[in-house]
Amino acid sequence: MSEKSSQELYKERLNRVLNAVSLKEPDRVPITPMSMHYAAVQAGLTKKEAMYEPMKLAKAFKDVFAPMNWDMVPPLLGVFPAAVWDGLGTQTFKWPGAAEKKQRLDDNIHFQWVEGEYMKENEYEAFLTDPSGYCLNTLMPRHHKKLGGFSFFPSLINLVHSYGSFMSIPPFFAMPPNQEMLKNIGQAAGKLFEYLGATENYTKEMAQLGYPIGFNFFVQAPYDVWSESVRGMRGVMLDMYRQPEELKEALNRLVPSSIASTVAMSHMIPSDNPIVFIPLHRGADGFMSRDQFKEFYWPTLTATMEGLIQNNLIPCPFYEGGYNERLDYLTEFAKKHRGKLIYWFDRTDIIKAKEMFGEYATIRGNVPGSLMATGTPQQMEEYVKKIIEGCKAGGGLIIDGGVSGIVDEAKPENVKAMTDAVFKYGMY
Secondary structure, three states: OOOOOHHHHHHHHHHHHHHHHOOOOOOEOOEOOOEOOHHHHHOOOOHHHHHHOHHHHHHHHHHHHHHHOOOOEOOHHHOOOHHHHHHHOEOOEEEEOOOOHHHEEOOOOOOEEOOOOOOOHHHHHHHHHOHHHHHHHHHHHHHEHHHHHHHHOOOHHHHHOHHHHHHHHHHHHHOHHHHHHHHHHHHHHHHHHHHHHHHHHHHHHHHHOOOOEOOOEEOOOHHHHHHHHHOHHHHHHHHHHHOHHHHHHHHHHHHHHHHHHHHHHHHHOOOOOOEEEEEEOOOOEOOEOHHHHHHHHHHHHHHHHHHHHHOOOEEEEEEOOOOOOOHHHHHHHHHHOOOOOEEEEOOOOHHHHHHHHOOOOEEEEEEOHHHHHHOOHHHHHHHHHHHHHHHOOOOOEEEEEOOOOEOOOOOHHHHHHHHHHHHHHOEO
């Protein structure tokens, strides 16, 4: 047992990570695994229970992760509060135990994103003319079945005048269908606050044990937002050929709000951890050519990251899949922002990445989920040893899994072997 107080351990762990980010050699390579349903599985919860009972989820996270001696523990954020989706009639996900049969999966199936063209190809002008109004009147009712009343919300420009406000807002909310909508929103809000309360309790309890949370804030790349929540992957890929200028203008419109909302959240939630998680889904090798990546994906992602850096936040883009064909772009950006970001990798050649930009950006990852689920402890130790020996020199290395961090199906003995290998080989 450590003789240090929980406050001392907390500070030591947080500083170990932040020193690695600033490209100083800490006393040891940090280990900061992300995870989604792994703790719930180990605690004997179904995925339905994990998504509908946040206090049980928080207890599972605490019980499973507190003994690990990691430098940061996963947030609850990877397991969404399903009751909120029920309250809104969410159509963009399917999940275990959903109230609506069409969205329902079996109790132990991981939640799934529902791809769709939620904005039609001929609606760019409507969005670009009035983005807020389009999102409120058109997109939100398509995303959430029980928010259809917002289709009739008065034009936002009319609210500039006080007459427009008092003549439009009360009648809108007084309409019987909209009163039902408000009731649904209220129920969803109650469930969201229950989840946030569980998150707050978990964060405080882990801090009392000396553990920082891996991250408290996240944002998406504008292209991913557009391809997942607006046009769908098929639609946005066609737009790159048929409506390229409209697509680029729409993506550029998303950058200021992405930065502003993340910065605002960082001010609302007191935290000494400035890391911002950025899950990247559609920019990997094979999704588009290098030229398309350069034209459509990279500019608005880097603009978003630069906005975060300017506000003293640390972007942590997770390069899901392989980015071996894009490493020169990552190098160029890292050179401009030395010691101010984390590149988290999944299937990218992490040792080559270290060679190219390890003196400019911290590298995180990339222990395969397949190895966690099907490998042996010896194989796990050998893999982590290889990463450490190839990447730890000069600092700037953090150990984590690839996609999902610790996968739901990971063997506990392999998770332990990964952790033990860091303490065995990661000392400076």
